[in-house]
Amino acid sequence: MRISPRLTLGALTAVALVALVTFAVVLVDAQDSARTEIEERFRERASASAELTASLFESASATAADNNAARFGGATVSEEALGRRAAESNNRYLLVLDARGEILAASPGTPARVRADIASRPPHIRDVLAGRPFSLSDLERPDSGAPEITFSQPFPTSRGRRVLVSGLDGRFIGAFLAGSLRRLPTERGARQYVVDSRGVIIGTPSPDQRAGTLPTEPGLAAALRTSSMGHLSASDRRFVARRIPGTPWRVVRTAPEDRVFASVQGINRWGPWLLFAAFAVAALAVIALVRSVLNRAAAMTTVNAQLAESNATLEDRARDLARANQDLEWTNAELGRSNEELERFASIASHDLQEPLRKVRMFSERITHHDGPQLSERSRDYLGRMSSAAERMQDLIDGLLQYSRVTMQTTPTSDVDLDRVAHEVVGDLEIAIRDAGARIEIGALPHVPADALQMRQLLQNLIANALKFRRPDAPSVVRVEGRVLDETVEITVSDNGIGIEQRYAERVFNVFERLHPRTAYPGTGMGLALCRRIAERHHGSIAVDSTPGEGSTFTVSLPLHPTDRHPLQASAARRKEEDRRATS
């Protein structure tokens, strides 16, 4: 049975459109849910900061309680002893209250306003009398000088419970809190504060914000009065506030909207769309090619019967191609149903796409083999182009698959001996090295905590890259070495190849980026993108320094103690692992 070419094409186009639209809708949906997850993580980080800060206060007050009982638990409390203790511990003043809140003793020089304040039973004194393990006041600014915070904690004595009230220097507490906030990981451009119940800053690591004032970020102070999370439209920043348990204070984090959502923006947002575009282009290419092959065949039918026979074969092949294409569309729709995370999505798509491509290649080979002589020069040329386009798409998909595996297939970090990895890679590349007539020098290389397989991919890509872009007129020399700088391991791969102009130094790490035509240097433009992704997955970075005509040096920097520097990420990963175990 013959199906009219027009009908075949129409159906093919309709199926392609429906599948592409479905694909797009599912992709948008998956990206939305990734965004929600990030908001959740942003909030969790603030909660973790608040809990960490609370535990600092709790542990400080727990260790102090016994000492206080020993020092100030007697029948009478010496005001001189309180004065000495205040001087030793950098407190402005110290008071001891009895269980009802009456002042038993005060260090000499305790201001009268402090006594009056305590007598009025402000909330932070009421809290501690009611049994809280400690309490903190808002930041107070006595007219006489610097900011002050009242820290109160009960301690048991044989004569009943007493309370030690300390006048702390606000700047000292502020610096202490700023220091502990600074150690927590943040998005680039983020600010963190600890504020009191009125929103006044007690401490912040941000150099442009001052303790004792309201935050100057436009809109933040007002937003904090009414809500605990949201978006500041004036500065396009996201904020979240979390109460420090057991205190009236809050931890506030703000960060630029685009940094918070960095992982669903840029390459991470358009990467899957790139794949989507590749599908669309492939579908269009197949339709266009089928059409031209059909048109050509139809023209030949009118010439003679022999050509009509070959036309029938062509139509058969075209149907096969259409079926192969439908397979591809079906695969797309099937994949679309999966709303797993985007990485997994890309990985599955890449794998299943290989199958129809394989058919496209095989059947075009068969057309050439069977009917090559009967086909016109032009049709043969089209078929040749179709095959090489399919082959190239297969390479691109392979590349994307590898790229997505970097973050998807995570193996636990182990102690990796880079020296051994480098020697193994040189062994694997033996033939390429011999063909290039190259010399590989391996200098001292340290150990690094990393994913062993990915370190191997990293060195393999960098060395293969150096071999590929060698100068034709000079024997190629590639040098691999590393050193430990402070908290960082720096690995360099240098060559004497053709080099890169400095203005392209950033672009070479983009996905599918190429600086030379395919005919000059083969490849998909994925190798260095993969290297950057591996470096970033290890919280490191990669850069190139190069002089055109003289050579390039690629430098990879990896942190020596990634978990120390990212304690919350480690605990988030652990939590995720526990969630998975709980649901499976």
Add this chain to the structure above:
Amino acid sequence: MRRADTASLILLADDDEEDRELTREAMAEARLNNELRCVADGVELMDYLQRRGEYGEGGRDATRPGIILLDLNMPRMDGREALAAIKNDPALRHIPVVVLTTSKAEKDIVRTYELGVNSFITKPVTFDGLVEVVRGFSRYWFEIVELPGESRA
């Protein structure tokens, strides 16, 4: 269907009609005289091997094949299940099974060898590659190694 010669009969289980056709063409290209019979999935494969359904008494000929070529991803009963069923059947387990699939996944390779497959071959991406594969495995299985004859069956 006439009875075939066990020693040279190849039974291919693959749901993909194009792949069956390409394999047949590749055998012709490689000038192999072995007879190739095809089944479309694991259920039909087990019917053939255990002489049930349309291969039952008085039905189509179900001469025991000398070797089975098995695709992994098929409807109704996939290649992994069919492989397990063959290796669990004392009357069938001596027939060599070669997996011929598009999968390159490490877990498929490990899993099928655990189930007792005799070889694992990834489908080539070019027709010439397919001809090479067909030529290679038939030389290995029908010329180099000794296989048990039908007397075992």
